[in-house]
Amino acid sequence: xxxxxFWTLPPERxxxxxxxxxxxxxxxxxxxVDAGELPANSADRAAEFARSLGTIDDVIEDLxxxxxxxxxxxxxxxxxxxxxxxVWGSVMSxxxxxxxxxxxxxxxxxxxxxxxxxxPDARIVGRVEVHCGAEHTEDLVWLPGGTxxxxxxxxxxxxxxxxxxxxxxxxxxxxxxEALEDLDVYFDPDDEPNQNDWGALATACLGGADPWGRxxxxxxxxxxxxxxxxxxxxxxxxxxx
Numbered sequence: 108x109x110x111x112x113f114w115t116l117p118p119e120r121x122x123x124x125x126x127x128x129x130x131x132x133x134x135x136x137x138x139x140v141d142a143g144e145l146p147a148n149s150a151d152r153a154a155e156f157a158r159s160l161g162t163i164d165d166v167i168e169d170l171x172x173x174x175x176x177x178x179x180x181x182x183x184x185x186x187x188x189x190x191x192x193x194v195w196g197s198v199m200s201x202x203x204x205x206x207x208x209x210x211x212x213x214x215x216x217x218x219x220x221x222x223x224x225x226x227p228d229a230r231i232v233g234r235v236e237v238h239c240g241a242e243h244t245e246d247l248v249w250l251p252g253g254t255x256x257x258x259x260x261x262x263x264x265x266x267x268x269x270x271x272x273x274x275x276x277x278x279x280x281x282x283x284x285e286a287l288e289d290l291d292v293y294f295d296p297d298d299e300p301n302q303n304d305w306g307a308l309a310t311a312c313l314g315g316a317d318p319w320g321r322x323x324x325x326x327x328x329x330x331x332x333x334x335x336x337x338x339x340x341x342x343x344x345x346x347x348x
Contacts, residue, residue: 113338116346118185124345126181126237128306129206131215133222134230134316135197141315143323145195148172152194153327161221162205162214162337163190172325175318187341188333193318193326200318200326204345205337207237208245208259210266212340215245216257223249232313234306239344246305248276248312258305267301273308282311 134140154166173191179202181187191202206215215233222231231249236242244262249255254275260267274296277283287294292307310317318324333341 113333113335114184114342116184116342118183120184120346122181122183122187122345123347124207124237124239126204126207126235127179128202128234128236128319129179129204129215130200130202130235130319131206131218131222131233132198132200132231132313132318133226134232134313135199135226136228137197138230138314138316140197142195142198142318142321143315145198145318145324148193148195148325148327150327152199153192154329156194156199157190157192157201157327157329157331159225160201160203161218162203162333164332164334166329166331168330170328170330173328174322175324175326176320176322181345184346187345188330190329190331191326192329193324195318195324198316198318202319205333205341206233206235206245207239207243207341207344208235209237209239209243209344210259210261213245213259214337214340216247216259219247219249227251230312232309234309236306237344244306246309247271248309250276250279254279256305258300258303260301263301265301267299269300269305276312277308280312280314282308287311 235245245259247257256271256273258269
């Protein structure tokens with residue numbers, strides 16, 4: 108089977124939707140690890156992690172290392188087959204365009220649910236931003252023991268739905284509204300959910316362990332064959348606006 112079996116569009120087809128972030132990170136104890144002190148990415152473990160995800164059927168090609176500070180660019184259908192995956196000791200993270208959504212499928216939550224079962228002692232953090240006619244975000248934090256929040260919708264607009272216990276997550280990790288304000292982040296638990304910066308809250312929950320955006324960390328760039336469901340979802344999202 109080739110890497111294009113589930114696509115109905117040619118590789119050079121330009122996308123209409125675009126994403127700037129589709130990250131899912133699994134932080135295993137110790138949670139106080141500093142990303143600047145993480146070991147080098149294990150390419151073999153990164154490929155293994157990619158193959159274990161529900162959105163991916165197989166890894167087709169290792170395209171080599173990429174700096175975590177390098178932007179993720181999606182311009183053509185072929186770009187949608189490229190994921191960035193890193194395994195740095197106790198931290199595993201993946202950027203996969205298949206996690207992007209318009210509120211109808213929530214693939215990030217689905218993958219986080221699978222990872223929760225596989226890694227019950229981990230802190231799982233997801234952040235997705237995509238522009239599909241308008242900006243749509245999906246963010247989540249899931250702590251060992253089950254406390255979590257999931258925020259999904261159109262910032263500044265409706266519908267926007269938050270489930271779980273955001274205040275419980277913040278209390279468990281010692282994150283205060285004042286601390287977020289010090290980071291120039293707007294977050295008010297009493298305001299409408301679509302007014303809050305849920306992605307910034309998710310970033311705060313990763314703390315110093317956040318591996319994204321760093322020039323001192325490499326990850327594996329992999330060309331993959333996505334699952335049939337993930338491929339169909341991406342065709343609807345990125346080409347049917």
